[in-house]
Amino acid sequence: MNHPTFALEAAGVTVAYRSSPVLDELRIRVRPGEIYALLGGNGAGKSTTLNTFLGFTRPSAGTVRVCGIDVAADPRAARAQLAYVPENVALYEHLDAHENIEYFLRLAGTPPTPGAIETALDAVRLERAAWRRRLGGYSKGMRQKVAIALALARAVPVLLLDEPTSGLDPQASSEFNALLHTLRARGTAVFMVTHDLLGAAEVADRIGFLERGRIVHECAAHGAERFDVRDLYRRYAGTREAA
Ligand SMILES: Nc1ncnc2c1ncn2[C@@H]1O[C@H](COP(=O)(O)OP(=O)(O)OP(=O)(O)O)[C@@H](O)[C@H]1O
C-alpha cells in the first residue's frame, strides 16, 4: 500500500438483506485530504455504507478498500487505518478525557508517547479546564471532540463520521468544521454521513447523494468556488421525494 490513490474506495458494492439490495453496485472514492459528505434520506443506505468500510457488513459483490487494503481480505489491517466516530460517541463516562484516550490507545496496542494526548486535546480545542473532568458531565460537542482527539492521537489516515453535526449548536458546528479543515490539511480523508445539507455544503469538498443504495448525484467544490446551495437543495429535495 505505497501511497494509494484513494483513502476509501467502494467499487461495485452490493449489500442485500433478503432480496432487495440496500447498496446497489455502490461506487465511492475519497482521496487523502478530502472531505466527502454523503447525504441521503432515512433508509438510503448511509449507515450500511459506513459499516462496509468498517468491515462490519460484508458485501455480496464488489470491493471495499481502505488506503488500498481490501477490507474483505484483511479487515483488521483495514480497520487500523480508520477512526470511526458514531453519532452517539461511546466513551467511558466515569473516566476523564485524558484517561479515555489513554485507555483506548492502550487497548489498541498503541500506548501514547509523552505529550501526545495533550497535543491531540489541544488540537481539537477542548478547553483545558475540562481535560480532567469525567465525561459524565460533558456536552455532546465536547464528547465528539474527545473522540476526534482519539483519532488524532492514533494518527489514522481516514476518519468516518456518522451524523457529526446533529445536536450541535451553531458555535460547536463551526468549531467542528474548523477541526475538519485542520484534519484535511494534515492529509486525513474525512467521510461523513449527514442529513445536514447546509453543513455539508459549508465544510465538504465533495457531496454525494445516496438514494436506494446508489449515488444518484455527486458534485465537487472547486477551489474557492463553493456549492450552489439552492441547486443542491433542489437535488436533495428531489432525491428525497423520489425515495
Ligand atoms: N441488519 C439489517 N437487516 C435487515 N435490513 C437492514 C439491516 N440494516 C439495514 N437494513 C435496511 O437497509 C436499509 C438501509 O439502512 P441504513 O441504516 O443503511 O440507512 P440510513 O441511510 O443509514 O438511514 P438513517 O438515515 O435512518 O440512518 C433500510 O431499509 C434498513 O431497513
Ligand SMILES: [Mg+2]
Ligand atoms: Mg443511518
